[in-house]
Amino acid sequence: MTDLQYRIRDYRQRTAPGAIAIHVLGAALFVAAAGLFWRGSGLFGVPLLGMVGLTAVGWRTHQGETARGLTLLAAALTVSVMLLIVGYLLVHARDAFEHMGVELLWMLEGPFWEPPSPEGNYSLTPLLVGTALTTVIATMVAAPIGIAGAVFLSEMAPERVRVVVKPGVELLAGIPSITYGFVGLVLVNQYFYAQFQTPTIASYFAAGLMIGLMSLPTVVSVAEDALSAVPESMKSGSLAMGSTEWQTTKSVTIPAAFSGVSAAVMLGVGRAMGETMAATVMLSHSKGIPVPFFDVFSRYGETLTTVIAQEAPNATGGMHESALFAAGVVLFVSVMSLSIGAQYVEWRMYRKLGGES
Amino acid sequence: MSTIDDTGVVAGVARLRNATTLPTMALSLLTVLMGWLVLFQQVGETNEYLGLPIVELFAISVLVQGLAIGGLGVASYVGALQSTSDRTAGLFTGAFVGSLWAVVTAVLVTVVAGLRMVYWPGSSVWIFSGIPVPLGILLSLLGGVVGFLAVVLPREDLGATLPVSALLVPLGMFALVGPLTVPWTYEPGWTTVVFPGSEVLPFAFFVTSLLGCWTLAKISEGFGATGRQRGAYYLIGVSVAATLGVLGMLVYFIVDKGFATLSTGASFDGWGGRLVLPVVDWAVPWFDANLPFVFNQPGGLFVDVPGVWPAILGTIWLVIGALVVAVPLGIGAAIFLTEYVERGRITQLVEVVTNGLWSTPSIVFGLFGMAFLMPRLSNGGRSMIVAQLVLGFMLLPLVLITSREAIISVPDEYRDASAALGVSRWKTVRSVVLPAAMPGVITGVILGVGRIAGETAPLLLVFGGQPYPSTKSPVSGGKGILESFSFSLQPPFITNSALTERGTALPFQLYTSITAGSSPKPEVFSLSEFGWGTALVLLLVVMGFFAIGVASRLYFRRKLNYE
Incomplete structure (x- = not known):
C-alpha cells in the first residue's frame, strides 16, 4: 500500500499538471468507450473519437507523456484481449457444464451429441478421444523425425546445406493448414480408402499423419534453436576429451538442450491439438468412441476443433452453442497448459545454460 | 587396442571389411530409396527390373543385408574381423530395435492367435474372439522387451547385429517363398481395415533397409564410438532426406496440379x-x-473461366485490417514493457499471456469473435470488420513478441548516449530505439502476416459468405470497401456498409471448393481442379510473404553484422 502511495506521489511530482489532465481524461474516455462497447451500444464511437482528439491535442503539448499513456493503453488492451477471450469462453460454456456435469467429459454410452435439442446429451468424450488419437499419431510422426531433423540441421549439416534448409523449413511451417487438408483429402484419404478399405473415406489415421507432417517444421525449427543455443565451449570441451562428434551430440548437446527440445515437442503437440482445418476437411464428422478405442481406422471422426469449425457457423444458440464453447474451453486449457509448460522448461534451460547471470 | 605395429594389418582388415560392407550398404540405400518411391506411388509395386518383380528384388536385398549383418557380427565376435566393439550396443539402439520387435510380435499374435472382433447378437457390444486384447498388448510388449535385452545385454558386435538380422532374414525369406507376397493381406482383427501386401511390404522393406543401412554403417567403421557415429549419421541423414522428399512432393503436387488450372x-x-x-x-x-483464373470472379453468367479475384482481394483487405489492429497495439505494448516498466512480475505475466495467446488455437479466436464481436459490430452477422479484428488479435502476440525482442536487443549504449545529450525518454525511443529495432519488427510482422493470410478456421465463424460470389468485390454486397465509407453528423459518425458484409478470402475459397460439392463451372473446371488452382494461388501468396520475411531477416542480419 505504501508502495502504491509512493508511486502515485512520484508520478505526480514528475508529471506536468497538463499531462496529468490528459492522462486522467484519456483514461476516463477509454473506460467510457469500453463500457459502451461492452453493453453493445453503437455510441462507443463517440468517446473513441474524443480520445483521438485528445491524443492530437496531447501530442502537440505533452508528446512524451501522451506517448507513454498510449503505450500503457496498448499493453493493457493486449492483456485484456486475452482475459476477454478466456472470460467469454467460460461464460458461454457454463450452461453446458451445468447441464452435463461430469458426463460432459466422461461418458461411455451414447447418444453423445443431440443438437439442437436443449435437453439432449452433449458429451465431449468422443471428441476428446478423437483429439487424443490424432494428436498421438501426429506426435509419433512429428517428434522423432522433428528431433532428428533438428539434430541434422544444427550438428551434422554442412553450412551450405544449413543455409538453404533452415529457411526452407520455416517456409514449410507457413503453408496454410487448409492446403494440407486439401492435399490430405484428395490424395491421402483416397489412398487409404482405396488401398486399405477404410469404412468411410476419412480416418483418424490419415488425418493424424497429415497433422504430424504439418507440425513437423515447427518442431524442427524450435528444437534447432534450442540445440544451437548450447554454447560452443561445452561441445569443444567434450571434443577435446577425445569423444567423437556423435558422442558429443548425444551426451553433451542433446542433454544440455533437453528442455528446449522437449519444449519444441510440446509446442508441436499443442499445434497438432489445436489444428483445425486439415482435420475438419479430412474427418467424417460422425461422433462416437471406436471399439477398441485405439481403432484409428474406424468410421468415427470428430475432434474438439472440428466440431466447432463444422457446427458453430450454423449453431442457433442455446445448449448446442454452449457445448461448442465448452469444447473451446477444454481445448484452450489443454493447449495453454502445454504452452506454459513449454515456456517453463525453456526458461529453466536458458537459465541453466546462461550460468549465474 | 591396436599399436603402431598393427597399422598394416589394421589397414588390411579395414579393406576386407569395406569390401563386404560397402556394396551391401549401397544395396540397402538403393532399397530404401526404391521402397520410398513405391510407398509413395511413384513406382508401381508390380514393376519388374532385371526380369524379377520389384518385391522379390526387395526380398533378396533384405535377405542379403540380414545375412551380411549377422555374418559380420559373428565374425567380429569370434575375432575373424577386427573391430573396436564396445561392451554394449547402447540404449537407443535397444529401444529402436526393441520397438520393431514389439510391432512384429503384435502382428504375429493377431495372425497366429486369430484376434478377431465379432458382433455379439442381441446387444450393442463388440467382443473379441481369440485371445483378449490386453493379453495381446502384453505379449507384444514382452516381445519388445526381449528384443531390447537382446540388443543391450551382449557385446556390441552381437547386440547390434543379431537382433537386426533376426528381423531382416525372416522378412526376406517369407517375402521370397511366401506367404508375404503382393496379394497377401493382413487383417489385424481389431479394426475392419485390411492391410494389403502391396502397401505394407514396401513399407516394411523401407523400414528394415533403413535399419540395415544403419547397422552396416556401424560395421563398416568396426563398431565402437566411430562406428556408432557413422551409423547415426546415416540413419538421421536418410530419414531427414526421406521426410524432406515427402514435403517436397507435397509442394510439387500443388504446383503441378494447380498450374494446369492457373x-x-x-x-x-x-x-x-x-x-x-x-x-x-x-x-x-x-x-x-x-x-x-487470377483476375476473374468465380460465379456469374458471363464468366468464361471462373477465378479467385474476389478471394485475393478479400485476403488483402483482411491482412490490411489485421495490420491496422495489431501493429500499433503490439509495438506500443512492446515499448511500454521495455522502456517504461522495470523487468519483473508484470513483464513476466505479459510474456506468459502473449505466448499463451500465440499458441491459442485459431478456432478459439473465431469463437470469441462470434460471441463477443459479431453482436457488437455487425448486428450478429458475419462481417469483414470482425474478421479483421479477430485476425488482428491473432497477429498481436507475434508483433508484441518480436518487437519486444528487437527493442531489447538495441544496446543500452544507444539510450545512454541519447540521454547524455539531454534528450527526453520518449524522444530517445522515437528517434534512437525504434529506428534501430525496426528491422526486427518488420521481419516479425511479415512472417506473422504469412500465417494470418492462410488462416481459415476463424473465417468460417466470422466472415464466410457465399461459396462462389459473382462480383469482383471481396464482400457479398458487391460494393468496394473504400467507396462505402459514409460520414454523418449522427453517431457513430463514420459507417462503412461494406465492412459489415460477409465475404470471401483465399483460404475460405479453398475450403468452400472442398465443401460446396460442385464446381462453379463444371464444364471448365472440375471441383478438385478449381481447388488445386486456389491452393496454388494461396500457396504463392503465403509463400510470398514468408519469402519476403525470411529474405529481409537475412538482409538485416547481414547488414548488422557488417556494421
Whole structure:
C-alpha cells in the first residue's frame, strides 16, 4: 500500500499538471468507450473519437507523456484481449457444464451429441478421444523425425546445406493448414480408402499423419534453436576429451538442450491439438468412441476443433452453442497448459545454460 | 587396442571389411530409396527390373543385408574381423530395435492367435474372439522387451547385429517363398481395415533397409564410438532426406496440379499494355497478358473461366485490417514493457499471456469473435470488420513478441548516449530505439502476416459468405470497401456498409471448393481442379510473404553484422 502511495506521489511530482489532465481524461474516455462497447451500444464511437482528439491535442503539448499513456493503453488492451477471450469462453460454456456435469467429459454410452435439442446429451468424450488419437499419431510422426531433423540441421549439416534448409523449413511451417487438408483429402484419404478399405473415406489415421507432417517444421525449427543455443565451449570441451562428434551430440548437446527440445515437442503437440482445418476437411464428422478405442481406422471422426469449425457457423444458440464453447474451453486449457509448460522448461534451460547471470 | 605395429594389418582388415560392407550398404540405400518411391506411388509395386518383380528384388536385398549383418557380427565376435566393439550396443539402439520387435510380435499374435472382433447378437457390444486384447498388448510388449535385452545385454558386435538380422532374414525369406507376397493381406482383427501386401511390404522393406543401412554403417567403421557415429549419421541423414522428399512432393503436387488450372485460358500476347488490374483499373505497363483464373470472379453468367479475384482481394483487405489492429497495439505494448516498466512480475505475466495467446488455437479466436464481436459490430452477422479484428488479435502476440525482442536487443549504449545529450525518454525511443529495432519488427510482422493470410478456421465463424460470389468485390454486397465509407453528423459518425458484409478470402475459397460439392463451372473446371488452382494461388501468396520475411531477416542480419 505504501508502495502504491509512493508511486502515485512520484508520478505526480514528475508529471506536468497538463499531462496529468490528459492522462486522467484519456483514461476516463477509454473506460467510457469500453463500457459502451461492452453493453453493445453503437455510441462507443463517440468517446473513441474524443480520445483521438485528445491524443492530437496531447501530442502537440505533452508528446512524451501522451506517448507513454498510449503505450500503457496498448499493453493493457493486449492483456485484456486475452482475459476477454478466456472470460467469454467460460461464460458461454457454463450452461453446458451445468447441464452435463461430469458426463460432459466422461461418458461411455451414447447418444453423445443431440443438437439442437436443449435437453439432449452433449458429451465431449468422443471428441476428446478423437483429439487424443490424432494428436498421438501426429506426435509419433512429428517428434522423432522433428528431433532428428533438428539434430541434422544444427550438428551434422554442412553450412551450405544449413543455409538453404533452415529457411526452407520455416517456409514449410507457413503453408496454410487448409492446403494440407486439401492435399490430405484428395490424395491421402483416397489412398487409404482405396488401398486399405477404410469404412468411410476419412480416418483418424490419415488425418493424424497429415497433422504430424504439418507440425513437423515447427518442431524442427524450435528444437534447432534450442540445440544451437548450447554454447560452443561445452561441445569443444567434450571434443577435446577425445569423444567423437556423435558422442558429443548425444551426451553433451542433446542433454544440455533437453528442455528446449522437449519444449519444441510440446509446442508441436499443442499445434497438432489445436489444428483445425486439415482435420475438419479430412474427418467424417460422425461422433462416437471406436471399439477398441485405439481403432484409428474406424468410421468415427470428430475432434474438439472440428466440431466447432463444422457446427458453430450454423449453431442457433442455446445448449448446442454452449457445448461448442465448452469444447473451446477444454481445448484452450489443454493447449495453454502445454504452452506454459513449454515456456517453463525453456526458461529453466536458458537459465541453466546462461550460468549465474 | 591396436599399436603402431598393427597399422598394416589394421589397414588390411579395414579393406576386407569395406569390401563386404560397402556394396551391401549401397544395396540397402538403393532399397530404401526404391521402397520410398513405391510407398509413395511413384513406382508401381508390380514393376519388374532385371526380369524379377520389384518385391522379390526387395526380398533378396533384405535377405542379403540380414545375412551380411549377422555374418559380420559373428565374425567380429569370434575375432575373424577386427573391430573396436564396445561392451554394449547402447540404449537407443535397444529401444529402436526393441520397438520393431514389439510391432512384429503384435502382428504375429493377431495372425497366429486369430484376434478377431465379432458382433455379439442381441446387444450393442463388440467382443473379441481369440485371445483378449490386453493379453495381446502384453505379449507384444514382452516381445519388445526381449528384443531390447537382446540388443543391450551382449557385446556390441552381437547386440547390434543379431537382433537386426533376426528381423531382416525372416522378412526376406517369407517375402521370397511366401506367404508375404503382393496379394497377401493382413487383417489385424481389431479394426475392419485390411492391410494389403502391396502397401505394407514396401513399407516394411523401407523400414528394415533403413535399419540395415544403419547397422552396416556401424560395421563398416568396426563398431565402437566411430562406428556408432557413422551409423547415426546415416540413419538421421536418410530419414531427414526421406521426410524432406515427402514435403517436397507435397509442394510439387500443388504446383503441378494447380498450374494446369492457373494457366487455363491464359495467354501472353506481347508487350501492348492491356493487362488491366480489376478494381484499381490500373493497366500494367508493357504487359499484354491474360490470366483469367487470377483476375476473374468465380460465379456469374458471363464468366468464361471462373477465378479467385474476389478471394485475393478479400485476403488483402483482411491482412490490411489485421495490420491496422495489431501493429500499433503490439509495438506500443512492446515499448511500454521495455522502456517504461522495470523487468519483473508484470513483464513476466505479459510474456506468459502473449505466448499463451500465440499458441491459442485459431478456432478459439473465431469463437470469441462470434460471441463477443459479431453482436457488437455487425448486428450478429458475419462481417469483414470482425474478421479483421479477430485476425488482428491473432497477429498481436507475434508483433508484441518480436518487437519486444528487437527493442531489447538495441544496446543500452544507444539510450545512454541519447540521454547524455539531454534528450527526453520518449524522444530517445522515437528517434534512437525504434529506428534501430525496426528491422526486427518488420521481419516479425511479415512472417506473422504469412500465417494470418492462410488462416481459415476463424473465417468460417466470422466472415464466410457465399461459396462462389459473382462480383469482383471481396464482400457479398458487391460494393468496394473504400467507396462505402459514409460520414454523418449522427453517431457513430463514420459507417462503412461494406465492412459489415460477409465475404470471401483465399483460404475460405479453398475450403468452400472442398465443401460446396460442385464446381462453379463444371464444364471448365472440375471441383478438385478449381481447388488445386486456389491452393496454388494461396500457396504463392503465403509463400510470398514468408519469402519476403525470411529474405529481409537475412538482409538485416547481414547488414548488422557488417556494421
